[in-house]
Amino acid sequence: MLTDQIPAAPVVTLVEKPPVLVVDDEYGPRESIAFTLASEFAVDTSDRAKDALGKLRARSYAAVVLDIRMPEMDGIRALEEIRKIDPYVSVIMLTGYGTLLTAQQAMAAGANQYLRKPPDITELIESVRRQTQATRLRRAQAALAREAIDSNAALKREIERNEPQIWQARASVELVHDLNNPLTVVIGYASLLAEEARILAQRDPDAATKLLDYSAMVEKAAEYCHHLSENWRMSAKQAPAFARVDLVQVVAEVRQVIFFGNVAIQTTGLSEAWVRGAKFELMRVLQNLFKNALEAGATRLTVAFTPQAGRLEMSVVDNGAGMDPERLKRALHGGYSSKSNGTGLGLSICRHLAGTHGATFAVESAIGQGTTVRVLFPVAPTE
Secondary structure, rough: OOOOOOOOOOOOOOOOOEEEEEOOOHHHHHHHHHHOOOOOOEEEEEEHHHHHHHHHOOOOEEEEEEOOOOOOOOOHHHHHHHHHHOOOOEEEEEEEEOOHHHHHHHHOOOEEEEEEEOHHHHHHHHHHHHHHHHHHHHHHHHHHHHHHHHHHHHHHHHHHHHOOHHHHHHHHHHHHHHHHHHHHHHHHHHHHHHHHHHHHOOOOOOHHHHHHHHHHHHHHHHHHEEEEEHHHHOOOOOOOOOOOHHHHHHHHHHHHHHOOOOOOOOEEEOOEEEEEHHHHHHHHHHHHHHHHHHHHOOOOEEEEEEEEEEEEEEEEEEEOOOOOOOHHHHHHHHOOOOOOOOOOHHHHHHHHHHOOOOOOEEEEOOOOOOOOEEEEEOOOOOO
């Protein structure tokens, strides 16, 4: 039995219902959950984990509601197998044994949310709504990432065929390299905007707030792309204008706009870090440093700001795979990457842009110990 009355079903027309799989060996709770969700979702059910895994291999689901306590294969083990089949689908774990230990086990195994059984109806429906949207976003990001890998592979082959190039050719390659991330963000958010717009009139009007947030992200990413292209067009004529810039705010904007608010990226130290520079050029530095770290497997990336005898140090420390001295030397030179889809330009771009800001650029790295980048800027005079 569910623990609340079933709320009035939202009116949904002309929109395909997101498919949801409910897995529970108990007939009553399983069918009750399925009935509750059926007004808004296309619900399949399974009474065993093995049957559910077969269904997941046959089609993609937007979310899975999975009981922890089941015979033959429990929910924790089933969750591990689900992640092998579909790493992007959201999984909501249910259990009548609402202990901290089972919650920790579920989350460690890759669950996206944990609810006690029997679930509150309102909480259940809101959770499935939220998690189906999260699945859609992860799949959109993965598709865009695959496209980026193909583009980068082609770009790397082009570099290898034509090196060495004159300065203008290298600058063009750098531009394409740095445009890749923000353009991916623009496309991803634009896709989400289109989907939300189709259901906006048929759902909770509060969803309009989400559209406004997405629109703001698209606008910022598009502004960044415009600056990169404009900077390339004007580079032969004049240097970018410098102004007082707060690096702490720049880090926050890059994290939100380029990396979808990735929680692995954190800041520490000074609450404000003012330097003289070009905001979008500094964004390029941070974009490349963050991207390199995350693609090297980092799950924690800390940006620290500390004063250093009249100068300002920005350190970017990650727990990624790291590099040996020879690889680090080649990476700083440019054109080398250990990734199959890498161009090898990231650190070279960062070092060049740091130099244009009067900053020193140093990298420390070791295999299995991550990488630390230290950029020492002149402090901006108070205006």
